[in-house]
Amino acid sequence: MSGFVEKLRGIVGDRGLVVDDAGKAPYLGDWRENFMGAALAIVRPASTDEVASVVRLCAAEKVAVVPQGGNTGMVGGATPDTDGRAIVLSLNRMNRILEVDPLGYTMTVEAGVVLKTIQDEAARHDRLFPLSLAAEGSCTIGGNLATNAGGVQVLHYGNARQLVLGIEVVLPSGEVWNGLRALKKDNTGYDLRDLYLGAEGTLGIITRAVLKLWPRPKDIATAWIAVPSPAAAVTLLSGAHAASEDNVTSCELMARQGIDLVLQHIPGAADPLAERHDWYVLLEWSSTRPRREGEAGLAGKMEAYLGEAMEQGLVLDAALAQSEAQAKAFWALRENHSESQKKDGPSIKHDISVSVSRIPAFMDEGLAAMRTVLPSCRPVPFGHVGDGNLHFNCMAPVGWDKPRFMEVAPAISAAVYDLVVKYGGSISAEHGIGRMKVEELAHYRGRIELDTMRAIKRALDPANLMNPGKVLEV
Ligand SMILES: Cc1cc2nc3c(=O)[nH]c(=O)nc-3n(C[C@H](O)[C@H](O)[C@H](O)COP(=O)(O)OP(=O)(O)OC[C@H]3O[C@@H](n4cnc5c(N)ncnc54)[C@H](O)[C@@H]3O)c2cc1C
Structure with missing residues (x-):
């Protein structure tokens, strides 16, 4: 594969390529320390053209591409698998704010800009970019859009999908779709933009976005x-x-x-x-x-x-x-x-939603369901109650190590998710599916929905090279 790596170097240069083990390590594991993968190289393009050239090369040489932003995702979506044949494509060098239009209430950015930087830039112009979450100092807008992130102000402003007007995407073929339109109204056929938002990098790489701004609260x-x-x-x-x-x-x-x-x-x-x-x-x-x-x-x-x-x-x-x-x-x-739970020991996370008025009943039944499976477990429910979104988490009993807890974890999760279905809720309200919940998605979504999702994936990524193994098995 050294010829392939040299071709990558030819596109992104030395600054854009990481091939040594120590340099690669931070890109290969997830924030929750659930997954550790391997990769041929970490590729850090500096422009949309470079992203497109890298993806075209990967398409020609049948190399899988794992897009990565700030690597704060909760479901292992940005982590490569362990076979070491994929590249991780990090957007962290594409971190420029391209334009702020206070009059039109928009900001155009590259995908690798850290969310906090966008919030601060909006504030400098007496505007608000309302997406806000605990990982905002590290996560990137590309990752936020790819996961349709939620956070703590969704009940007023909506989730990431509602905060963006247009996006630019590098398709699995290496072609560039320029959907960078700052239009509030555009009913011209199928909404391609919405297809890529929340797709977790399985349909293409978001490289730029036009974001919506709001007046700054006073x-x-x-x-x-x-x-x-x-x-x-x-x-x-x-x-x-x-x-x-x-x-x-x-x-x-x-x-x-x-x-x-x-x-x-x-x-x-x-x-x-x-x-x-x-x-x-x-x-x-x-x-x-x-x-x-x-x-x-x-x-x-x-x-x-x-x-x-x-x-x-x-x-x-x-x-x-x-x-x-x-x-x-x-x-x-x-x-x-999240940070304190990580420090305390093993836990499982259930990022669920039900309608707001059903939260109290769900809470009672859900806590009882977890304790029926494992009476000594330590539930830690919290979350965005205004969105009906609970992080219905469960810590291991005191003194248990991860392998022991993971033996019983699937039964706890099944009890919670079965209840979510009974309540007409969602098994992943804001974190997405990644690689962690692929089986659950296949189990809990209906046949028509899964068939439609697979048809879309096969149409846009026929060789299954764009973040394979995430969201759906095709
Ligand atoms: C402490 C903490 C608190 C959190 N709180 C919340 C919360 O309140 N709400 C919430 O929704 N999430 C939350 N998260 C999860 C996480 O921060 C979000 O999912 C965030 O949007 C991920 O952004 P990222 O740049 O880190 O993406 P990454 O983790 O790098 O990637 C996430 C997914 O998006 C894909 N991706 C990344 N960049 C691109 C791109 N440019 N184009 C295409 N695909 C791409 C990756 O392949 C992967 O599938 C939290 C995480 C932590 C650690």
Whole structure:
């Protein structure tokens, strides 16, 4: 294969090629440390033309391509398999912001730009790019679009699919589809853009995107709230929509078990409330209307609403952030959930969704289902309750190592997913399928849906070289 590697070098140069084992290592395993693969080379093109040339070469030589952004995905989608015959194509050198149009509320970027950089650039122009998730300092917009990422503001702004107008894609043939249109309306045949969003790199490589921007909020209220139950959290959220004048931008639910793990493993984390409670909500309202001199603004409205909710027994205690730093500290308790669980030991993650009003019943039945399979397991449910999306996670019993827990994990997952189906929900609300959930997708999606997906994959990637083994077996 040395001839092939030299041809790659001819396209991307020395800076764009990693072939030594130490250099390749960070690209070959996933964030959760579930998968470790092998690759002929890590290829880091610097432009769409270079991506296209690499993909054309791979098509000619029948070499599989695994696209990779920030490598923060939760389902192993960016990890190559172990046979070592694929390349990893990293977009991390394609990290330029190409244009900001504050008048038209758009930003055009290369796929490898880190999400936080996009948020900061939008803020510099007094605009907002609302996609926000705990991995935002490392994940890339290409990965966000390829996974149709969700995050903590979906209930107000939508998921990644709703935040983009146009994309440019390198197809498995190496041709470039220029769909970089900044159009709000375009009903000209099938929506090709939507096909690539959420395809997890199995249909092509997203190289550039035109993103939508929003006005930057000028008044933000954030509260850390202890609630008696998930049912109270859902009722609290339901009333908050009207009480905030439709300004609820985030509503996150957490169980005490998750807070305890954050306090134990994350330096500097502190409980905002004096007493321990079983359930917490992190509620954020934001508005583009600035708070005027002497006005209580959204914080005043939120305080009044929480006071009423307390009288109704929906709220046990609450702390309203008095500063940006305090709001950040509340958010850190939520955003460090994944990190602290990783530090604590083996766990399985169920990124599920059901309709918002069915969350309380699902929570009761789901916790019971996990404990029926393994009474000593440690459930840590949390998530975007406003989207009906729970990370219905389960930590191994204390003292268990990963191999022992993984023997029983499939039975726990099957119990959870069967229940999700009973509730008409989804077995992957925002993380995607990757290589981790290929079997589950085949089991839980209907024949017509799977046949249609396979037909699309075969039509666009007949040689099955674009991220093979992910999402679907063809
Ligand atoms: C602490 C933590 C918190 C998280 N929170 C959330 C959350 O709240 N919501 C959420 O949705 N996700 C969350 N995630 C998962 C992850 O951050 C997202 O899936 C993110 O969108 C992945 O971006 P990435 O650049 O890291 O992609 P990668 O992990 O590199 O790749 C993900 C998938 O996209 C493909 N891909 C990457 N770039 C491209 C491209 N340019 N063209 C085509 N395909 C491509 C890969 O092949 C792979 O299948 C979290 C992850 C972590 C570690």
